[in-house]
Amino acid sequence: MSEASEKQAVSPSGGIGVVIVAAGRGARAGQADGPKQYQRIGGRAVIAHTLDIFLSHPLIGPVVVAIHADDAELLQRAAGAHAERLITVIGGPSRQASVRLGLLALRERAPAKVLVHDAVRPFVDAGLIDRTIEAIGERNGALPALPVADTLKRESATGMIDETVSRAGLHAAQTPQGFPFWPLLAAHEKAHHLGKTEFTDDAAIAEWAQIPVKIVPGSPDNVKLTWARDIALADQRLTSAQQRFPDIRTGNGYDVHAFEPGDHVTLCGVAIPYDRKLSGHSDADVGLHALTDALLATCGAGDIGTHFPPSDPQWKGAASRIFVEHAAKLVRERGGRIANADITLICEAPRVGPHRAAMTEALSAMLGIAPERISVKATTNEKLGFVGRGEGIAAIATASVVYPGEVPA
Numbered sequence: 001m002s003e004a005s006e007k008q009a010v011s012p013s014g015g016i017g018v019v020i021v022a023a024g025r026g027a028r029a030g031q032a033d034g035p036k037q038y039q040r041i042g043g044r045a046v047i048a049h050t051l052d053i054f055l056s057h058p059l060i061g062p063v064v065v066a067i068h069a070d071d072a073e074l075l076q077r078a079a080g081a082h083a084e085r086l087i088t089v090i091g092g093p094s095r096q097a098s099v100r101l102g103l104l105a106l107r108e109r110a111p112a113k114v115l116v117h118d119a120v121r122p123f124v125d126a127g128l129i130d131r132t133i134e135a136i137g138e139r140n141g142a143l144p145a146l147p148v149a150d151t152l153k154r155e156s157a158t159g160m161i162d163e164t165v166s167r168a169g170l171h172a173a174q175t176p177q178g179f180p181f182w183p184l185l186a187a188h189e190k191a192h193h194l195g196k197t198e199f200t201d202d203a204a205i206a207e208w209a210q211i212p213v214k215i216v217p218g219s220p221d222n223v224k225l226t227w228a229r230d231i232a233l234a235d236q237r238l239t240s241a242q243q244r245f246p247d248i249r250t251g252n253g254y255d256v257h258a259f260e261p262g263d264h265v266t267l268c269g270v271a272i273p274y275d276r277k278l279s280g281h282s283d284a285d286v287g288l289h290a291l292t293d294a295l296l297a298t299c300g301a302g303d304i305g306t307h308f309p310p311s312d313p314q315w316k317g318a319a320s321r322i323f324v325e326h327a328a329k330l331v332r333e334r335g336g337r338i339a340n341a342d343i344t345l346i347c348e349a350p351r352v353g354p355h356r357a358a359m360t361e362a363l364s365a366m367l368g369i370a371p372e373r374i375s376v377k378a379t380t381n382e383k384l385g386f387v388g389r390g391e392g393i394a395a396i397a398t399a400s401v402v403y404p405g406e407v408p409a
Helices: 003-010 046-055 072-085 095-105 126-135 181-193 202-208 228-241 286-297 321-333 353-367
Strands: 016-022 060-067 086-090 113-118 141-147 152-155 161-165 171-173 177-180 213-217 246-261 264-267 270-273 276-278 337-346 374-379 392-406
Touching (some): 046 072, 046 113, 046 228, 060 072, 060 095, 072 086, 086 095, 095 113, 095 181, 113 181, 126 141, 126 177, 126 213, 141 202, 181 202, 202 213, 246 286, 264 276, 286 321, 286 392, 321 353
Parallel strands (some): 016 113, 060 086, 141 213, 337 374
Antiparallel strands (some): 141 177, 152 161, 246 276, 337 392
C-alpha cells in the first residue's frame, strides 16, 4: 500500500483543498513583463484574479500555490492581503511534478476533495467551481469540458491533411479538475515512482490509474491565457468591464506680497518695469509662489515654506522658478502628469495683458507642458481692500495633475 493510501485509512478528512499550478515560465506569452501568470490584466496580475475567485468561495479550504523558485516575490506582490492564506511550494520541472508537490503539501490538511487549477485561467467562476465540486464522488473525479465545435483534421508527416477526425464525443478539457484527494495523490505518487511523466493534466493521470472521471459543463469564458494576444485580450476585457475612476487631483494655492520701493515686479517669471517691487525673501513672485503650493497640494507634499523656509538665507533673492521646478519634479517622481495650470493675478497695476505671452512661455518651460495647458489671467479688486488701494498683489493658482492608478473605493 502506498503512503497516500495508508494515510487515507488513518487520517480524518474533510473540506476542499485547491492546488493552483503557477510554476511555468509561459514562454509562448513572452517574457517582457515576466511569466504570464504575473503579467497584468485589468491592472492586476493574472494570478491575482484567479486567487480572488477561489479564496472568496465559501466551500474552499486550504489553497496551495506551486510556483517557480524565482517567483516568491512576484507571488507575494500579486497575492497582497491573500498571501497569508496561501501555502506556497516550489514546483517541479513539469506541470505533473508541480501538482504532485502541491498535493503533498496538502497531506497534513487531509481534504476530502481537491481541485487542481491553472493559474492562467483567471476567468473561472463560482458556478463552474460548484459544478465540479458537486460531481466529485468518493471514487470518481470531475472534469469541466466543452464539446469540440471545430472540424478536426489530422496532419500527415508531409504537412498535408491525412484524415478528418470525427468530433463526436470529443471535448476540450478545462480546469479546475476535481478528485477525491487520496486517490489522486496515490495516482501521482505511483506515476512518480514509475517514472511516468507524460501526463498533461490530472484527468489523464486519473484515466491511467483507473479513476473514473465525470464530465461537467465547462465555460467558454474559462479560457487559458497562452499567447501574448490572449493576455492583451484579457486585459481589454477587464479594462472595458471596469468602472474606472482615474486619479485626477486638483491643488490650489494663494499668495500675497506687499509693495516696497523698487524699479520692477516679477510675475510668473517675467520682470515687468514698475515704480515699485514686491517685498519678499526671494524675488517675491506671487504668481509662482501660489503655483508652487498648488502643485505640492496634489501629492500632499506640504507647502512652499516646507521646502524653502524664508528663514534659510540661501533663498534670499532666489528666482521663484526654482520653487516651481522643484514642485513639478516632486509631482513627476510620484508618477504625476501635470494636465493644467491656471493662475489669476489680482492687482490694480502693473498691467499684465502685454506680458501674458511671455509669462505663458516661461511657465511652459518650468512645468514641461504645452502652452495651451497654461492660463494666466488678471483682474483688479475694484479699488477695494489692500489690493484696491495699490498696496500689494495677490495671486490664486490651480493645478490639475493626473496620477497613476485610480481613486480607491
